[in-house]
Amino acid sequence: MAMRMLQVKLLRNLWQLKGQAAAIATVVAGGVAMFIMSFTVLQALRATQEAFYAQYHFADVFADVRRAPVSLERIADIPGIQQVEGRIVAPVNVRLEGFNEPITGRAVSLPDGGTGELNQIYLSAGQLPQAFSSDQVVISEAFAEAHKLRPGDKISAVIRGRMQALTIVGLALSPEYIYQIQPGAMVPDYQRYCILWLNHSALEAAFDMEGAFNTLSAQVAADTQVADIIERLDLQLKNWGALGAYDRSQQTSHMFLKQELDQLQVMATVMPAIFLGVAAFLLNVVAARLIRTQRDQIAILKAFGYSNIAIGRHYLTLVLLIALIGVVLGVAAGRELAVGLGGLYQEYYRFPWLLLELRLPTVASATAVTLAAALLGTLKAVYSAVSIAPAEAMRPEPPAIFGRTLLERAGFHKMHAxxxxxxxxxxxxxxxxxxxxxxxxxxxxxxxxxxxxxxxxxxxxxxxxxxxxxQSATVQFFETESARAQFELASLPGVDYVEPLRNAPVVLRNGQWEYRTAIRALPENSQLNRILDKKLRQIPLRDGGLFLSDYLAKHLRLQVGDKVRVEFLDGARRQLDLPIAATIEDYVGLNAYMTIDSLSLYRPEKQAMEGALLTIVADQEKQVKDALLKIPQIAGVNxxxxxxxxxxxxxxxxxxxxxxxxxxxxxxxxxxxxxxxxxxxxxxxxxxxxxxxxxxxxxxxxxxxxxxxxxxxxxxxxxxxxxxxxxxxxxxxxxxxxxxxxxxxxxxxxxxxxxxxxxxxxxxxxxxxxxxxxxxxxxxxxxxxxx
Amino acid sequence: MTDYAAEKAVFRARGIERVYHMGDAEIRALRGVDLDLWAGEFVVLLGASGSGKSTLLNILGGLDKATAGELWYRGQNLTLADDAQLTLFRRRSVGFVFQFYNLIPSLTALENVQIVTEIVDQPMAPLEALRLVNLYERRDHFPAQLSGGEQQRVAIARAIAKNPAVLLCDEPTGALDSKTGILVLDVLEKINRELGTTTIVITHNATIANMADRVVRIGDGRIQDIQRNSHKQAPRELSW
Known part of the structure; x- marks a missing residue:
């Protein structure tokens, strides 16, 4: 009977405190919603990635070569390799009627009439190209969405200078291209980047690759050392112009996805921890003060003969109830926000589906943290309230003890009361x-x-x-071009100034620490691609050393003046030790720069440029764009x-x-x-x-x-x-x-x-x-x- | 002080009623009170708890409004006054003393007086007010450092510092022992005598009535009788 009345009081108190209760519940809900949203989305993305990789057989190891014969038996014999597949993957230019902009494409071969064993594609619409057709293509869904293309529509591809009309037969997603980013870009641009899956036979003919492949993918057994397999692959592929095999950690889409997920993990840990921590702290404070305002009521209950425990339970229930309302609201809001955020991520991580579910442990931990905070704050306050004798608590509180403030003691006397x-x-x-x-x-x-x-x-x-x-634009060539290309570009109407650009794929090594990248070579004191120090001042690029991203130098445990082992992956595959001339403050990518003259010195066998940087006269961008589109040697323009x-x-x-x-x-x-x-x-x-x-x-x-x-x-x-x-x-x-x-x-x-x-x-x-x-x-x- | 009629009434109450609604219940705290209070009088309102004496005092002081009837303060009809006018009335004309002192704990004795003198036009010097209640020495003490009687005397100093026309005291000795209570009453008597402030004290303690010019007995929301003391006792002569 007694508890019944207390419960009535509880509900009435709750109603009476509704304004404050709503505010407390809001604080809790905010923290919980943030926590639920972040973790649910993170878990969904990880689970989806794992499922997509497994079901569509995403390869573990990749290797690019210039041209290798199709016989893969010796590679399949490498212990630990379960499955191996050779494909033709090549850059193409895509043309779309009504869209006069350069579109970079990546043609990927499919075994005629099938999807192969590894890196299978998920068809979201249409079908695979018919075996031995040369004009049927499956394109990436994101590109299709960006241009509202459907199976049956036509696009053109410039393949080795020859324009070829293609019919879209299907739209696809692939574990290999979850994050679709074109070389040189910072974020996906689905309007200007497209994956094209064509029959192997069609690409063999187009690229002069009869009986050969230029990309190898392999799946390895779970218990295998991937590093050993990479070493053996490099050995076997050495004669075919191999650029060095690599594992998933270097695969573009996976690398981005992994790092973005790692970042999201940080956000999903730190932000909710801050939010929930703040909410818990506030709940604690507010609960304590709430109870202090109920001092006289507590005294009366005690005077009636309620035990401290009964009173404690009463107020605990009150605060827990408020906190619980917050938790419920927070979970509901967090779930809704997670669906919204998950949908957003799906735009950028092209998964065929998203395994989004509200998981019990997530909800449980948010609830536990919140309730623990509520408990702590309440108990403390209830304890101090019940420890006063009832008669004393009912009397007017004795005047609190005051003194003059610091400010007054410091001499500010002329204050109003x-x-x-x-x-x-x-x-x-x-x-x-x-x-x-x-x-x-x-x-x-x-x-x-x-x-x-x-x-x-x-x-x-x-x-x-x-x-x-x-630079206004960056041009990449299909093949390396001679220095003459620079002058040809410079002579285009509207082009103001051109600097050549060279790339050299390398592994940078310092003892056990290594990093695979491409050295970007620029003219001495490049005016277009400036490298900056911490204070954003330009560091003049000069001969005789490497300029490394600060983060890369740290990763390699190197400082300015130290020597780094540079292993060129192309040409004569030279290896040499170069000093680090300076470290650069940059925020995107891990970069290594040197002058073109230095690169030519260290790698004399390849005297050519892989690209160029242009500045364009104001208002002439459109004309230059059109002109560049007509140059078949250009693989991409950003x-x-x-x-x-x-x-x-x-x-x-x-x-x-x-x-x-x-x-x-x-x-x-x-x-x-x-x-x-x-x-x-x-x-x-x-x-x-x-x-x-x-x-x-x-x-x-x-x-x-x-x-x-x-x-x-x-x-x-x-x-x-x-x-x-x-x-x-x-x-x-x-x-x-x-x-x-x-x-x-x-x-x-x-x-x-x-x-x-x-x-x-x-x-x-x-x-x-x-x-x-x-x-x-x-x-x-x-x-x-x-x- | 023999010819009351020749003096102007400070308060003139006619047919004052006050009805409270507590949910569905109707509580008739005052059921038609007629009363005149004259300048310089010391009046004790005597009544048991629930008699309506506090309600009457609150209405006189502009803390509450009558449900029916009319109340004049020196020709101003308080029944028609709005909140702002009542605030001004309290600020200019009324000094309050309460059972629980209601001092501001964060201010010293002197500052508790100053908080009132800051907002009125022609106040008494705050120190002068403290001197009147014999607390000049304790001026820099905070309420927590003062005894109950001292706190009540600060409250009286605060009430009189504005030079009010009337001093309204609600059970000023209710929370004090008799010895301390008499000290407080002594101060009230002195103020009334020296400054001529109309003083109204409500109490349920009949002994205190002996120090008044007039004693108004209230019961059941009505005035039972009004009695004039032919011989006023000094507070020192009282005991309970």
């Missing part, structure tokens, strides 16, 4: 004031963290596209404006969506925290404010005291929040260092300003609500009753 009240209230309970400030500061911090990624990306774009890359555009678009669609969600969650947490603070400040001051009203203070005058206190807390919290936010951002930046991206720790003034603005607005709104309460303040009741 209301200002003194505010200051002394804050200073008298430093722990409480500090907790309130920390709570608001944390909401400022998560707002800053939410804006951090956008700032970092904007900075990267600025550095990359306006300081480092000055225009800076296009890359920037697609980069920005991708960021807008992915990162900014994530940012939007986090700002939304951070904003609601911030609002809830500030609102709760204001409500509690009001509850704690009600009696005092009522006394002032009785003494003849007007509502506005009393409101000013309350606003003063609320505002002071917010203003004190903002700088503290800035520092905290910077720290969180630094943690994230550290976690996001990968081979593909290094996210610089950049926070713009506008991010700080926005975070501050959000909490100030939240403060003002909360104050309005509290002022409304002030109107209803019952002067008589506050005077009669003990607190």
């Amino acid at each position: 209301p200002a003194r009240m505010v200051l002394r209230n804050l200073e008298r309970q430093p722990a409480k004031t500090l907790l309130s400030i920390t709570g608001i500061a944390m909401s400022v911090a998560i707002l800053i963290v939410s804006g951090f990624q956008k700032d970092a990306i904007n900075y990267m774009i600025r550095v990359q596209f306006s300081l480092a890359e000055k 225009f800076r404006s296009d890359i920037m555009e697609s980069f920005r678009r991708t960021m807008d669609e992915t990162l900014l969506t994530f940012t939007f969600f986090s700002v939304l969650l951070a904003g609601s947490i911030a609002f809830a925290v500030v609102y709760n603070n204001a409500r509690i400040a009001f509850a704690e001051r009600a009696r005092e404010l009522a006394s002032l009203r009785v003494l003849g203070f007007s509502q506005a005058e009393v409101a000013r005291i309350l606003i003063g206190e609320i505002l002071m807390l917010t203003l004190a919290a903002i700088p503290f929040g800035f520092i905290l936010g910077y720290g969180f951002a630094a943690m994230i930046a550290l976690g996001l260092q990968t081979e593909i991206y290094r996210v610089p720790l950049i926070l713009s003034p506008s991010t700080f300003a926005t975070a501050a603005l959000v909490v100030v607005v939240a403060t003002v709104l909360s104050t309005f609500i509290v002022i409304k309460k002030l109107r209803g303040l019952d002067m008589l009741r506050a005077l009669k009753s003990a607190e």
